[in-house]
Amino acid sequence: MRIEDLNTKYMGKELEYHETINSTNIRAKEWAKQGAKEGSLVIAEYQSAGKGRLGRTWLSPKGEGIWMSLILKPFLEISKIPQITLVAGLCMSQAIQKVTGLKTEIKWPNDIVVNNKKIAGILTELSASTNSINSVVVGIGVNVNNQVLDTSIPYATSLALEGNKVYEREEIIKEFLNLFEVNYEQYIKEKSIVFLLADYKERCVNLNKEVIILNNQQEYIGYVQNINDEGSLEVRKLDNTIETIFTGEVSVRGLYGYV
Numbered sequence: 001m002r003i004e005d006l007n008t009k010y011m012g013k014e015l016e017y018h019e020t021i022n023s024t025n026i027r028a029k030e031w032a033k034q035g036a037k038e039g040s041l042v043i044a045e046y047q048s049a050g051k052g053r054l055g056r057t058w059l060s061p062k063g064e065g066i067w068m069s070l071i072l073k074p075f076l077e078i079s080k081i082p083q084i085t086l087v088a089g090l091c092m093s094q095a096i097q098k099v100t101g102l103k104t105e106i107k108w109p110n111d112i113v114v115n116n117k118k119i120a121g122i123l124t125e126l127s128a129s130t131n132s133i134n135s136v137v138v139g140i141g142v143n144v145n146n147q148v149l150d151t152s153i154p155y156a157t158s159l160a161l162e163g164n165k166v167y168e169r170e171e172i173i174k175e176f177l178n179l180f181e182v183n184y185e186q187y188i189k190e191k192s193i194v195f196l197l198a199d200y201k202e203r204c205v206n207l208n209k210e211v212i213i214l215n216n217q218q219e220y221i222g223y224v225q226n227i228n229d230e231g232s233l234e235v236r237k238l239d240n241t242i243e244t245i246f247t248g249e250v251s252v253r254g255l256y257g258y259v
């Protein structure tokens with residue numbers, strides 16, 4: 001895979017390409033430690049140990065998707081890092097829609113959805129020492145040309161299955177990098193996602209819906225009444241108390257299925 005005519009200043013300009021790798025996130029973290037510049041990108045055709053959040057597995061069949069990790073070196077408070085997932089999710093959702101014409105939605109915090117099924121996920125990982133950030137790796141997996149998906153993930157789909165077409169992965173990556181560079185820079189400058197929150201909310205499938213919140217300790221039903229200026233989910237529980245959920249710590253499901 002080659003990314004030609006990339007118009008960004010630095011996003012994706014340094015590129016490491018692997019036929020096979022355990023996980024692009026693992027390699028990106030290692031490369032960041034070895035001094036990779038901001039915007040450096042690791043792409044693989046196949047991941048033998050692709051990672052989801054909370055120790056889950058991300059299936060990454062050969063040549064069928066985009067399995068990539070972007071290295072960032074932001075000057076930000078550590079508490080703000082999960083917001084980068086929202087910035088990346090919005091940009092990838094917009095990039096996919098622009099290239100494929102398919103309507104994409106976002107399932108807070110990190111899934112991209114087409115026709116209520118998952119086509120992409122994001123895993124943001126932080127390397128920090130005491131109180132300062134060394135690097136942030138944004139790993140993104142997109143099912144692009146898969147004709148079949150593993151039966152263990154019945155709520156997953158691919159762009160090819162939804163659009164009945166084979167797509168150029170490079171076009172989606174390029175569009176994403178262009179959009180992400182602009183939005184990431186604005187985010188770093190303003191230290192806030194407020195400028196993109198309206199667009200994010202418009203695409204969000206679980207806003208104004210009843211959901212099931214799952215975390216280690218508990219599982220409960222609630223109504224998603226807002227995504228606040230910090231990007232956290234505000235959930236009204238059945239007893240009318242409000243729970244504010246920070247990105248990354250839970251899974252959110254629809255009452256009757258994945259969305």
Ligand code: BT5
Pocket residue numbers: 022023024025026047049050051052053054056057058059060066067068069110111118119120121122123139140141142143153156157
């Ligand atoms: C995610 O986690 O959705 C984050 C996925 C990030 C993957 C990228 S690929 C490049 C980079 N390198 C890595 O090693 N990872 C990143 P989570 O929300 O925890 O969802 C994981 C769940 O999604 C799994 O438990 C499965 O149920 C489902 N799943 C696994 N593979 C999938 C796939 N290819 N398409 C759709 N769903 C999948």
